[in-house]
Amino acid sequence: MLGEFELIRHYFAAAACARAGGEVVLGIGDDCALLDIPTGEQLAVSTDTLVAGVHFPDPCDPFLLGQRALAVAASDLAAMGATPIGFTLALTLPAADALWLAEFARGLDAMALDCSLRLIGGDTTRGPLCLTVTVFGRVPAGQALVRHGAQVGDLLCVGGALGEAAGALPLVLGQAEAAADVAEHLLARYWSPQPQLALGEALRGRATAALDISDGLLADCGHIAKASGVALRIERERVPLAAPLRRFAGDAEALRCALAGGDDYVLAFTLPPAELAALQDAQWPVHVIGCVAAGLGVQLVDATGNELPVSARGYNHFHA
Amino acid sequence: MLGEFELIRHYFAAAACARAGGEVVLGIGDDCALLDIPTGEQLAVSTDTLVAGVHFPDPCDPFLLGQRALAVAASDLAAMGATPIGFTLALTLPAADALWLAEFARGLDAMALDCSLRLIGGDTTRGPLCLTVTVFGRVPAGQALVRHGAQVGDLLCVGGALGEAAGALPLVLGQAEAAADVAEHLLARYWSPQPQLALGEALRGRATAALDISDGLLADCGHIAKASGVALRIERERVPLAAPLRRFAGDAEALRCALAGGDDYVLAFTLPPAELAALQDAQWPVHVIGCVAAGLGVQLVDATGNELPVSARGYNHFHA
Numbered sequence: 001m002l003g004e005f006e007l008i009r010h011y012f013a014a015a016a017c018a019r020a021g022g023e024v025v026l027g028i029g030d031d032c033a034l035l036d037i038p039t040g041e042q043l044a045v046s047t048d049t050l051v052a053g054v055h056f057p058d059p060c061d062p063f064l065l066g067q068r069a070l071a072v073a074a075s076d077l078a079a080m081g082a083t084p085i086g087f088t089l090a091l092t093l094p095a096a097d098a099l100w101l102a103e104f105a106r107g108l109d110a111m112a113l114d115c116s117l118r119l120i121g122g123d124t125t126r127g128p129l130c131l132t133v134t135v136f137g138r139v140p141a142g143q144a145l146v147r148h149g150a151q152v153g154d155l156l157c158v159g160g161a162l163g164e165a166a167g168a169l170p171l172v173l174g175q176a177e178a179a180a181d182v183a184e185h186l187l188a189r190y191w192s193p194q195p196q197l198a199l200g201e202a203l204r205g206r207a208t209a210a211l212d213i214s215d216g217l218l219a220d221c222g223h224i225a226k227a228s229g230v231a232l233r234i235e236r237e238r239v240p241l242a243a244p245l246r247r248f249a250g251d252a253e254a255l256r257c258a259l260a261g262g263d264d265y266v267l268a269f270t271l272p273p274a275e276l277a278a279l280q281d282a283q284w285p286v287h288v289i290g291c292v293a294a295g296l297g298v299q300l301v302d303a304t305g306n307e308l309p310v311s312a313r314g315y316n317h318f319h320a
Numbered sequence: 321m322l323g324e325f326e327l328i329r330h331y332f333a334a335a336a337c338a339r340a341g342g343e344v345v346l347g348i349g350d351d352c353a354l355l356d357i358p359t360g361e362q363l364a365v366s367t368d369t370l371v372a373g374v375h376f377p378d379p380c381d382p383f384l385l386g387q388r389a390l391a392v393a394a395s396d397l398a399a400m401g402a403t404p405i406g407f408t409l410a411l412t413l414p415a416a417d418a419l420w421l422a423e424f425a426r427g428l429d430a431m432a433l434d435c436s437l438r439l440i441g442g443d444t445t446r447g448p449l450c451l452t453v454t455v456f457g458r459v460p461a462g463q464a465l466v467r468h469g470a471q472v473g474d475l476l477c478v479g480g481a482l483g484e485a486a487g488a489l490p491l492v493l494g495q496a497e498a499a500a501d502v503a504e505h506l507l508a509r510y511w512s513p514q515p516q517l518a519l520g521e522a523l524r525g526r527a528t529a530a531l532d533i534s535d536g537l538l539a540d541c542g543h544i545a546k547a548s549g550v551a552l553r554i555e556r557e558r559v560p561l562a563a564p565l566r567r568f569a570g571d572a573e574a575l576r577c578a579l580a581g582g583d584d585y586v587l588a589f590t591l592p593p594a595e596l597a598a599l600q601d602a603q604w605p606v607h608v609i610g611c612v613a614a615g616l617g618v619q620l621v622d623a624t625g626n627e628l629p630v631s632a633r634g635y636n637h638f639h640a
Contacts, residue, residue, distance in 0.1 A: 025362055029547070030467050031399035031531050032364035032457070037357040042345055044352035045440065047408040047454060051447030079351035088367040090410070090452040120365065123452070127371030132410040132443070132452035134367060137352070147350050211351050227349070 011105040012089070015112040015119035023085045023138065024118055033120035035085060037138055044137040044144060046076035052129035057173055062100045064191040065131075066107025071193045072214070073133035074115045075265040078200035079212040081145040082137030084115050089122040090132040096124075115195060145203055145210035150228035150270040154208055156290040157276075159196045159267040161242035162217055164189035166261020167249045178248050185244040193265035202284050203269055210269035216260040218310060220268055221298045231295030232270075237303045238289040259300070331425040332409070335432045335439035343405045343458065344438055353440035355405060357458055364457040364464060366396035372449035377493055382420045384511040385451075386427025391513045392534070393453035394435045395585040398520035399532040401465040402457030404435050409442040410452040416444075435515060465523055465530035465589065470548035474528055474590040476610040479516045481562035482537055484509035486581020487569045498568050505564040513585035522604055523589055530589035536580040538630060540588055541618045548590075551615030557623045558609040579620070 012028075026034040037043050050069050052058035070087065077084055089108070093100075112119060117135065168186035170176035178186065196212070203210060209228055213220045217239065221232040241254045249257065258264075270292050271279075279286045293299075300308045332348075346354040357363050370389050372378035390407065397404055409428070413420075432439065437455065488506035490496035498506065516532070523530060529548055533540045537559065541552040561574045569577065578584075590612050591599075599606045613619075620628045 026464070026466065031396040032366040032402060032464070034400075034459070034464055035363040035365065036461070037363060039359050043355040043357060043363060045355065045408065045454075045456070046352040047410050047441055047443050047452075049410040049412055049443045049445045049452070051412055051445050054445060054447050076351040080354075082352060088365065088454060090367050090369040090454075092369055092371055092450055121367055123367050123369045125369045125371050125374060127374050127450060128448040130412055130447060130450050132367075132369070134365075134408060134410075134454045136365070139354070141356070144346070144352070144354055146346065 011101045012108070012119050015105065015109045024120055027118065027120045028122070033086070033088070035120070035136065040141055041138040042141050042144065044077060044080045044082035044139050045134065046073060047132060047134045048073040048076070049130065049132045058129060062104035063107035066104040067111045067192045069131045069133050070108055070111040070115065070117065071195055072265060073135045074111070074117060074195040074197065075193065075212040075214070077135050077137040078195045078197045079145065079210055079267060080137065080139060081143065081200040081204040081210070082139040083201060084117045084197060085136045085138055086118040086120040087133055087135045088120060090125070091122065092125045092127040092130040094126070094129060115197060139204070143204045145200065145207050145269065147209050147211055147224050147227035150209040150224050150230050150232070150292050151272070152230055152292050152294050154270040154272055154292040155276060155288050156221070156232050156234065156292060157269050157271050157286050157288050158213070158217070158240065159199050159285050160287070161240045161245070162213065162264050162266060163254055163258030163261050164242055164245045165193065165263035166257040167245040167254060182244045182248050186248060190263065193263070195265060196267045199267055199284055202279065202282070203267070206275040206279065207269040207271050210267055213264040213266050213268050214262055216262040217268065218259050218298055218300070219262070224268070224270065225297055229296065231293045231297055231299060232290060233293050233299045233301060234290040235301055235303070236308060238287070240287045240289070331421045332428070332439050335425065335429045344440055347438070347440045348442070353406070353408070355440070355456065360461055361458040362461050362464065364397055364400045364402035364459055365454065366393060367452060367454045368393040368396070369450065369452045378449060382424035383427035386424040387431045387512045389451045389453050390428055390431040390435065390437065391515055392585060393455045394431070394437060394515040394517065395513065395532040395534070397455050397457040398515045398517045399465065399530055399587060400457065400459060401463065401520040401524040401530070402459040403521060404437045404517060405456045405458055406438040406440040407453055407455045408440060410445070411442065412445045412447040412450040414446070414449060435517060459524070463524045465520065465527055467529050467531055467544050467547035470529040470544050470550050470552070470590040470612050471592070472550055472612055472614050474592055474612040475596060475608050476541070476552050476554065476612060477589050477591050477606050477608050478533070478537070478560065479519050479587040479605050480607070481560045481565070482533065482584050482586060483574050483578030483581050484562055484565045485513065485583035486536070486577040487565040487574060502564045502568050506568060510583065513583070515585060516587045519587055519604055522599065522602070523587070526595040526599065527589040527591050530587055533584040533586050533588050534582055536582040537588065538579050538618055538620070539582070544588070544590065545617055549616065551613045551617055551619060552610060553613050553619045553621060554610040555621055555623070556628065558607070560607045560609070
């Protein structure tokens with residue numbers, strides 16, 4: 001059996017070389033990794049943990065798990081408008097199974113390449129399956145997309161269709177079946193979310209607040225509303241729902257997944273109206289779903305402007 | 321029950337304010353934390369995971385666990401000669417027990433204050449007890465203490481007595497008893513290791529290689545030897561052993577703990593002979609235990625220079 005260092009070196013060699021960015025001065029193999037942050041830029045850092053049986057089914061395909069673990073973490077860089085640098089992986093495993101590790105590393109590599117993230121360090125330990133990924137990015141000083149800048153009068157926007165990952169859960173758990181093309185589309189949205197890193201960079205200096213939707217649209221808009229001291233008004237008819245989800249789950253359930261389902265890893269952001277045309281002209285995926293109003297909290301309104309009751313809550317650990 | 325954000329805010333508020341260093345531009349509560357790294361300095365990053373029942377007994381005192389989890393991670397900053405900035409905590413818990421969290425946070429706070437580390441982000445998840453701490457520090461460009469710089473002719477040194485944490489294990493596990501003063505001393509060495517951060521900073525520009533001893537002296541010297549392409553020669557009689565450990569375990573077992581026990585979190589480093597006097601004059605804890613020689617690997621010699629068989633191996637996950 002390989003030792004800890006050999007384990008990392010052997011299986012994660014590709015991810016450790018996934019990009020040749022000049023920021024990584026020292027990668028895996030010493031007590032710390034060393035990064036150079038260019039003058040005038042700030043470091044963005046985020047940590048995410050995935051626990052077997054809580055955040056993903058156990059057992060599951062290790063290739064898909066590797067992809068998803070990194071994508072979920074990288075999405076936080078997108079939400080800050082940060083340019084990716086690298087990541088550390090803390091991997092706790094019941095046993096060092098060679099086939100499992102090779103497949104997991106292959107999934108991780110694929111997403112590392114997609115996201116231009118380099119593996120710069122980590123820790124492998126024995127225990128119940130659990131992964132913590134910490135991602136690092138850089139952003140020009142003062143230009144990070146934070147949650148507390150939304151202004152009354154801004155547009156509320158999202159970066160794409162919502163609800164598909166949550167809608168895919170019955171398929172992920174093997175509790176339902178669907179036509180092959182629908183199943184493939186929805187499962188891909190759960191297992192291989194695409195962090196909107198390029199969109200995040202494009203929103204620097206334009207969006208007034210942003211985050212990535214992980215807890216569901218309502219809950220995450222609530223975070224922006226609270227941090228900014230404003231109300232976010234969502235027009236139900238403008239929430240983008242993809243055709244495969246509507247076919248699979250029906251319109252009502254598709255909307256419920258979008259509002260309260262979570263796991264989308266699509267950006268939600270507030271935008272001064274004057275910024276909209278340039279972004280849409282440049283073909284960025286910007287869907288206006290409402291606006292920022294005076295007040296506090298999140299309002300859901302129908303096509304006639306009537307407020308709808310909001311009872312659904314986002315996913316929140318340690319809630320019943 | 322508190323939600324995820326409230327959980328962190330409520331219990332870890334003190335650690336999040338533990339220091340007012342100007343590097344933390346944005347702490348807990350957004351998608352990423354933001355750090356300013358001063359011009360001319362590099363960021364040092366390290367990740368460590370502790371799993372219940374593997375790296376610490378379960379159940380255990382949550383105050384002590386909080387202290388130890390952060391100390392173990394901070395020790396990697398010491399090993400690089402980095403000045404502490406902050407840390408993220410990924411905490412996986414079977415349940416959100418208020419008393420447990422309050423005590424754990426109190427231990428974390430205490431060590432955060434000792435180490436001048438500020439909590440800048442994290443993730444709380446439900447699952448088998450497991451902690452991943454990622455620490456951040458800064459070091460002048462090119463001055464980090466790496467493992468690959470040891471030169472033939474250098475002295476081999478350690479920053480203090482070894483073996484006590486490993487020697488304390490029977491006490492930690494409740495498998496042995498000792499006189500109150502001895503037990504207190506040894507248990508403190510296991511549960512509250514003191515990362516040698518100031519020593520690490522003092523060694524910048526002086527030591528040619530360094531690391532912190534976590535796997536045992538022999539295994540960790542092996543890491544320096546391999547990275548530097550040299551042999552490290554350890555004189556058995558010069559390995560510092562503390563009196564409480566010798567009283568508790570006897571001389572032979574004390575030496576075994578020092579050589580192969582691990583968990584010391586004391587620095588080991590190589591030093592050009594010309595650097596020794598200034599460090600000792602300044603009262604830094606520098607114990608010369610051998611030298612760097614041509615060759616490869618680690619040699620253990622007795623008082624007459626005879627090489628001793630080295631069979632003990634350091635602690636290494638995924639080894640039988």
